[in-house]
Amino acid sequence: MMASEQSPNAKPPAKYRSQLRIYVDIMLVIQRENNEAKPTRILYGANLSHDRLVKYLEELRQLGVIHESGTEDKVYSLTQKGIEFMNNFRRVESFANAFGFRI
Amino acid sequence: MEFIAFAIALAVAYQALKGYRLSKERTLLYLNLSFMLLGAGLLIDSLANLVVLLTRFHRAFLFLSPLGYTMNFVAQLLAYALLVFAYVEQTRNVDIQIAMAVAPVLFFEHNAVTELILIFLLVYISAQTAINYSMNKSRNALLVFGAFASLAVSHLFFLIFTLVPVFFAFAHIAQLFGFLLLLAMLFRVNQTS
Numbered sequence: 001m002m003a004s005e006q007s008p009n010a011k012p013p014a015k016y017r018s019q020l021r022i023y024v025d026i027m028l029v030i031q032r033e034n035n036e037a038k039p040t041r042i043l044y045g046a047n048l049s050h051d052r053l054v055k056y057l058e059e060l061r062q063l064g065v066i067h068e069s070g071t072e073d074k075v076y077s078l079t080q081k082g083i084e085f086m087n088n089f090r091r092v093e094s095f096a097n098a099f100g101f102r103i
Numbered sequence: 104m105e106f107i108a109f110a111i112a113l114a115v116a117y118q119a120l121k122g123y124r125l126s127k128e129r130t131l132l133y134l135n136l137s138f139m140l141l142g143a144g145l146l147i148d149s150l151a152n153l154v155v156l157l158t159r160f161h162r163a164f165l166f167l168s169p170l171g172y173t174m175n176f177v178a179q180l181l182a183y184a185l186l187v188f189a190y191v192e193q194t195r196n197v198d199i200q201i202a203m204a205v206a207p208v209l210f211f212e213h214n215a216v217t218e219l220i221l222i223f224l225l226v227y228i229s230a231q232t233a234i235n236y237s238m239n240k241s242r243n244a245l246l247v248f249g250a251f252a253s254l255a256v257s258h259l260f261f262l263i264f265t266l267v268p269v270f271f272a273f274a275h276i277a278q279l280f281g282f283l284l285l286l287a288m289l290f291r292v293n294q295t296s
Contacts, residue, residue, distance in 0.1 A: 089126075091293060091295050092125050092131075094292045094295045095292045096126075097239060098243035098244050098246065098247045098288050098292065099244075100235030100238075100244065100247075101128065101131065101134070101193060103128045103131070
């Protein structure tokens with residue numbers, strides 16, 4: 001697992017996050033929550049404002065990497081495509097980090 | 104040996120390309136181009152030597168050996184310069200145009216001075232990968248550092264080989280060892296899930 005590969009201080013503080021990094025942060029929160037995350041959890045976990053969270057969740061849903069369920073209490077989970085994307089991203093991140101490049 | 108190194112260089116280039124497609128991170132594109140150049144240089148050099156060997160050192164084909172070596176040398180020079188540029192750009196955000204203006208300086212004929220430039224580039228890359236390892240302490244970073252350090256040592260041996268012929272074999276072994284370390288890193292990365 002990548003988590004065992006890196007210490008918490010491995011990533012230098014970034015001035016801003018790329019769109020990809022925000023997507024990944026959101027999906028990581030969902031994975032951390034046993035693939036069933038409520039918007040509030042994602043909001044705090046991915047450190048986003050409400051408006052940006054709604055925007056990114058909609059984008060991720062349209063990309064087919066997350067699934068929205070529930071009517072009043074919405075719950076988000078990763079689709080199979082989302083899980084595969086995260087696996088690929090981890091490999092790429094691990095590869096880039098090995099050379100000292102950050103993505 | 105160079106065919107194995109060529110295959111590993113291509114595998115690293117492919118992984119970097121996959122990473123670039125996913126992340127659109129420019130440094131991964133540089134990494135891809137760098138290892139493509141390394142692979143191309145190794146392939147040309149090994150094919151040239153193979154032709155010379157298959158024609159049983161026929162006089163008409165003898166020119167291929169130094170030609171292949173020189174092309175490999177230039178490819179490596181460009182590849183390592185590109186990697187240095189990637190590290191510099193990441194740390195200092197240097198303008199591409201400045202780097203491109205410096206690029207013609209790299210076109211020398213093969214001699215001890217250019218070999219020293221190659222060693223200098225590899226020492227710089229090794230230092231960067233050592234810093235990376237000291238920061239994140241991952242085995243993959245250690246493997247990459249070990250790989251570039253081995254490649255730097257191999258070029259040092261290529262330099263010494265002009266004085267002590269036995270170092271030619273040591274240089275090739277060090278080069279292969281460096282690429283095998285990269286292969287080990289690739290296996291570890293692809294086990295990540």
